[in-house]
Amino acid sequence: MDRQERITLLALIADTFREALARKIFWGLFGLSTLIILFFLFLMKIDVAQGALATLSLFGQTSGRQVDAARLVRQFQAGIATFLYTWGMFLSAFASAGLVPSVLEPGRIELLISKPVARWKILLGRYAGNVLLIGLNAAYLVLGVWLILGAKTGIWITGFLWTIASTTFVFAVLLSVVLLIGVLFESAALAIMVTAGLMILSPLLAQTRLMDRLLSSGWTRWLWTAFYNCLPKIYDLGHMTLDVVQGNPAWNWFAVWSSALFAILMLGLGMVVFARRDY
Amino acid sequence: MNNSVLPSATQAASDLAIDARLLTKVYSSRISRRRVRAVDGISLQVAAGITFGLLGPNGAGKTTFVKMLLSAVRPTSGSVCLFGRDANDASARRPVGYLPENHRFPTYLTGSGMLDFYGALSGMESSARRRRIPELLALTGLDNWGSVRIGKYSKGMLQRLGLAQALMHQPSLLILDEPTDGVDPVGRRQIREILTELERRGVTIFINSHQLAEVELFCREVAILERGRLALSGAVKDLTVGKGFKLTAVRVPDPVRAQLNESATAVWSSDGVVGFQFADRAAVNRAIDLLRAATCEIQSLEPAASTLEDVFVRTIHG
The missing domain is CATH 3.40.50.300 (P-loop containing nucleotide triphosphate hydrolases)
Known part of the structure; x- marks a missing residue:
C-alpha cells in the first residue's frame, strides 16, 4: 500500500468515525460502556480477606457470605463477555447497519466514486472504520472492567482480555453480512434482520449432536450440518471465549477459521457487487 | 480573485x-x-x-x-x-x-x-x-x-x-x-x-x-x-451564426414598409425605428435600394445571429 492509498484509507476510516459521532452511535456505545464501568467502579464493592475470600457489596447491601475472590472475578468477567456477545453484538450491528447504506445514497456515492480510489477500497475503508469503532468500544469496556476488578481484588485474569479480540472478530464477521446486504439492497433494516437472524440461528445450529439424534432422515441431518459448517459460528466463538475467561481454554479453531472464511466471502462478494453496480 | x-x-x-x-x-x-x-x-x-x-x-x-x-x-x-x-x-x-x-x-x-x-x-x-x-x-x-x-x-x-x-x-x-x-x-x-x-x-x-x-x-x-x-x-x-441579415431604418413610409414586409422574414419596430430580417444578401440589397430611393435613413446592418437557445430548439424540435 503506497502513501496515497494510506491517506485515502485513513480518510475513509476517519469519516466513518465522524459519521458515527454525528449520529450519536459513538456516544451511545461508549456511554453504555461507561455506565457499566461506573457500576463496577462505584456501586460494587469487593472486600478481599486473607487474599482469597471476598465479601461482595452491591448498592451498599453486603451479601454476607464469603466467596472465592478469583471465582467471583471470573464470574463477573464471564458476565461481561456474555453481555458483549449477545446484547453488545446486537446493539453494535444495529448501530452500524446504517453506516453502509448512507454512503450509497444518491448524490454522495457519485462523488466518492469520482475520486481516484478503487471502489473496493471505499468499501474496505468503511468496513475497517466500523470494525475499529466497535473494537475500540470493546477494548474500553473490557479494559475498564479488568482494571477496576484487578485494582479492587488484586486478581488479574488476563484471559478476560481475549474478549476484546474475540468480540471484535465476531463483529467483523457480522459486519461483513451487514455490508453485503447494504450493498445489495441498500437497506439498513434488512441488514439488521439478517444479522439478528444469524445470531439467533447460531446457538440452534450449534446443537449438531442433539440434532443428529432428533432428525430422522439423512438429508435433513446433512442439511443441518451444511448450514452449521457454512454459517458463522457465533455461539461456538462465544462459548470458546467464556471458556478462556473461566480459565479452561478449549480453542475451537474450526469455528475461528470457518467464520473468518465466511466473512472474507461476504466481504469479497460485497466488493464485487459494489464494483459492478451503476450509481 | x-x-x-x-x-x-x-x-x-x-x-x-x-x-x-x-x-x-x-x-x-x-x-x-x-x-x-x-x-x-x-x-x-x-x-x-x-x-x-x-x-x-x-x-x-x-x-x-x-x-x-x-x-x-x-x-x-x-x-x-x-x-x-x-x-x-x-x-x-x-x-x-x-x-x-x-x-x-x-x-x-x-x-x-x-x-x-x-x-x-x-x-x-x-x-x-x-x-x-x-x-x-x-x-x-x-x-x-x-x-x-x-x-x-x-x-x-x-x-x-x-x-x-x-x-x-x-x-x-x-x-x-x-x-x-x-x-x-x-x-x-x-x-x-x-x-x-x-x-x-x-x-x-x-x-x-x-x-x-x-x-x-x-x-x-x-x-x-x-x-x-x-x-x-x-x-x-x-453554431450561432444565423442565416440572413438584420436591417434597421428610420422614417420608413408605410407603403415601403408594406412592400418590405413581403420579402422580410421578420419585422419589428420601436421608437420610430423599423427593423427587418432578410434571408439572404440579395433580399437585403433590394431592401436597401428601396429604402434609399424613398430617402429613408439606414441605421444599422448586420448579419443575423441565432442564440444557442434557437439552435437548441431547432435541433430538438426540428
Whole structure:
C-alpha cells in the first residue's frame, strides 16, 4: 500500500468515525460502556480477606457470605463477555447497519466514486472504520472492567482480555453480512434482520449432536450440518471465549477459521457487487 | 480573485481531455425485461484546455453520459479515456474535479472538514490540504463558514462549496453538473469568473447544464444530446451564426414598409425605428435600394445571429 492509498484509507476510516459521532452511535456505545464501568467502579464493592475470600457489596447491601475472590472475578468477567456477545453484538450491528447504506445514497456515492480510489477500497475503508469503532468500544469496556476488578481484588485474569479480540472478530464477521446486504439492497433494516437472524440461528445450529439424534432422515441431518459448517459460528466463538475467561481454554479453531472464511466471502462478494453496480 | 489559488493544466499525456468512443448504455429491467438505451453510440472528443457544454432536454442521457466519464456507470459498450487513460482505471480520475448535480454532501461535516475529506480521497497530503482549504474557502466567498456544519448551508453556498471541493486537488479537467443551480446572480457571476480564470490557465471545463444563456456565454464548444444520441456538436460561434441579415431604418413610409414586409422574414419596430430580417444578401440589397430611393435613413446592418437557445430548439424540435 503506497502513501496515497494510506491517506485515502485513513480518510475513509476517519469519516466513518465522524459519521458515527454525528449520529450519536459513538456516544451511545461508549456511554453504555461507561455506565457499566461506573457500576463496577462505584456501586460494587469487593472486600478481599486473607487474599482469597471476598465479601461482595452491591448498592451498599453486603451479601454476607464469603466467596472465592478469583471465582467471583471470573464470574463477573464471564458476565461481561456474555453481555458483549449477545446484547453488545446486537446493539453494535444495529448501530452500524446504517453506516453502509448512507454512503450509497444518491448524490454522495457519485462523488466518492469520482475520486481516484478503487471502489473496493471505499468499501474496505468503511468496513475497517466500523470494525475499529466497535473494537475500540470493546477494548474500553473490557479494559475498564479488568482494571477496576484487578485494582479492587488484586486478581488479574488476563484471559478476560481475549474478549476484546474475540468480540471484535465476531463483529467483523457480522459486519461483513451487514455490508453485503447494504450493498445489495441498500437497506439498513434488512441488514439488521439478517444479522439478528444469524445470531439467533447460531446457538440452534450449534446443537449438531442433539440434532443428529432428533432428525430422522439423512438429508435433513446433512442439511443441518451444511448450514452449521457454512454459517458463522457465533455461539461456538462465544462459548470458546467464556471458556478462556473461566480459565479452561478449549480453542475451537474450526469455528475461528470457518467464520473468518465466511466473512472474507461476504466481504469479497460485497466488493464485487459494489464494483459492478451503476450509481 | 486570488488567482494563485486556481489550478493550471499540467496534464499533457493526451491532447484530448475526454475521448468517448461509441459509448452506449442500455438499462434493462430484470422484471419486465424492458430495455432503455439511455446513451446510444455517442462518440465525443473534448480537446484539452477548452470549455465544453453538454446540452439536451430532460432524459436525453446527459447525466448517464457524465457518469460514464467518471465510471459511476459502466458502459454497455464503447470506451472512455481521460487524458488518454482508460476511465475505468481509478488513477485516470486523479486529474478530474467533479461537482455532481443533486449532490448530498455529508451534513455532519463542516465546510473545512468536507474539503479535507475529499482532498484526502484525491490523495493530497495533510499539509497541502491545510494550506489549500482556507484559500478555496476565500475564493468561493465562504471564508467565514469553514467551521460551520454544512447542514446549515444554503443551496447556493453548498454549490460554491461543491466547486471548492472540485478544485481542491488542482484538477486539469473539471466536470460540473449544473454548477450555478440555486446560486444567486452575484454568486453565479463569481463562479463564472472563477471558471473563466481556470479556462485561461488551460484547465478543461466540461459543463452539463440547462442554462443555455450561461453555456453560450461561457463555453467555446457544445454538444446537444437527444434521446441518447449526439444530435449536434461544434463551436458555439459556428453554431450561432444565423442565416440572413438584420436591417434597421428610420422614417420608413408605410407603403415601403408594406412592400418590405413581403420579402422580410421578420419585422419589428420601436421608437420610430423599423427593423427587418432578410434571408439572404440579395433580399437585403433590394431592401436597401428601396429604402434609399424613398430617402429613408439606414441605421444599422448586420448579419443575423441565432442564440444557442434557437439552435437548441431547432435541433430538438426540428
